[in-house]
Amino acid sequence: MSEQTNTDTDTGNGTDTDTDTPWAIELTPEHPTERIADLAALAEDQGFGVAFTSSHYFNRDPFVALSRIAAATDELRLGPGVSNPYETHPVKLAAQTATIDELSGGRAVFGVGAGDRSSLANLGIERDRPLRRVLETFDVARDLWDGETVTHEGTFTAKDAALNLEPVSDIPVYVGAQGPHMLRMSAKHADGVLINAAHPADLEWAADELERGLEERPDERGPFESLAFASVSVAGDESDAREAARPPVAFIAGGAADPVLERHDIDREAASAVSNALERGDLNEAFGRVTPEMIDAFCIAGTTETVADRFEAALEHVDGIVVGSPLGPDLEDAIERASEALANATRRVEGE
Incomplete structure (x- = not known):
């Protein structure tokens, strides 16, 4: 487990719980933005400290949803989870995130990753050099947020780019990661990581990769936080919860690397069938x-x-959990159940 420290960049948890374990939630704007805002307000009441909005071209705009969340909440931190620098130019992503920070009074976080390969394929976008693209994206964003004028030539180009606004606060960067190189890079350079995994075996493996990155982390980077960005589906009935889990699991399985599939003894052909269907839309x-x-x-x-x-079991390997979509067949009920489950789990882990 990486070092857990409560700082201004820590996602933290809501005021209803007495725990150092960060609680976060992912809200998918497949629903109207008004409902997303209401769900975020409920999550804040239930003790969650941060809300991420997923970013897929086929859903509502995540930054519009974030603006509604900002208006509906008081202390909840919020940001894209995760945006990608292929659909949107990195300088534009920096401006959008800074706008959310201004609008929310300094509560923004920046979740960034390489994006879903199958979704990008639908748009004719090749996800080339993802590690460099993500690193360069948040490096440039940090410079822009510091008020610098940026010229950059790398996996993307920016010439004399600057923002006409400055964030209210220092915006923490959380990298969405699953593979070994992205995990290590996040530990070396970012403020935190959103590990695209839910199973203890995957999280244990990821924790080892993060430790390798942390060995090369400069002291001036400050503390680092590892969060399991876990797909969760919770309900009063087990079968209902599992049925509601199909959509996010399809995207995860469809994009899973062979070592991940082998770790769980999942047939490659079965995963490829899911992936092929996703790429066809x-x-x-x-x-x-x-x-x-x-x-x-x-x-x-x-x-x-x-x-x-x-x-x-997950908290044996990470600092906190992002309760990811679909949450469950009844979203309001699922948020309350997820809060109860997190409270029970963290009490056990922290020895209360």
Whole structure:
């Protein structure tokens, strides 16, 4: 587990809980932005400290959703989770995030990653040199947020670029990561990592990779925070929760690397069938091809008690958890159940 320190860049948790374990939530703007804002307000009431909005071209605009969340909440930190620097130019991403920081009174966080390969393929975008692209994106963003004029030639180009606004606060950078190189890079350069995993075996492996990156982390970077960006589906009925898990599991399984599939003994052909359906844009077929083994490997799904047990196992390897979508068949109920499960799990881990 990486070093856990409560600082101004820490995602923290809400005021309703007495714990050092960061609680976060992902809200997917597949729903109207007004509902997303209401869900964020509920999450804040339930003790969550940060809300990420997922960024996919087929959903509502994440930054519009974030503006609504900012208006509906008081202390909740918020940001894209995760934006990618292929669909949107990195300088534009920096401006959008700075706008959210201004609008929220200094509560923004910047979640950035390489993006979903299948979604980018739908747009004819090649995800080339993802490690460099992500690193260069947040390096340039930090310079822009510091008020600098930037000229950059690398995986993207910016010439004499500057922003007409400055963030209210120092915006922490959280890198969405799954592979070894992105994990190590995040530990070396970012403020935190959003590990695209839910299973303890994957999180344990990721923690080892992060430790390798932390060995090369400059002291001036300050503390680092590891969060499991875990797909979660929780409900009163186990089968209902597992059925609601199919959409996010499809995207995870469809993009999973061979070593990940092998770790969970998932058939490569079955995962490829999911991936191919996603690239064709046939979401119903992709969701239907999700197997029980994929749900077990890539989602924390079940009743409140089951989810609490899985949270506890995850927290052996990370500093905190992002409760990712779909959350469950009933979103309001799922947020309350997820809060209860996190409270139970963190009490056990912290020895209360």
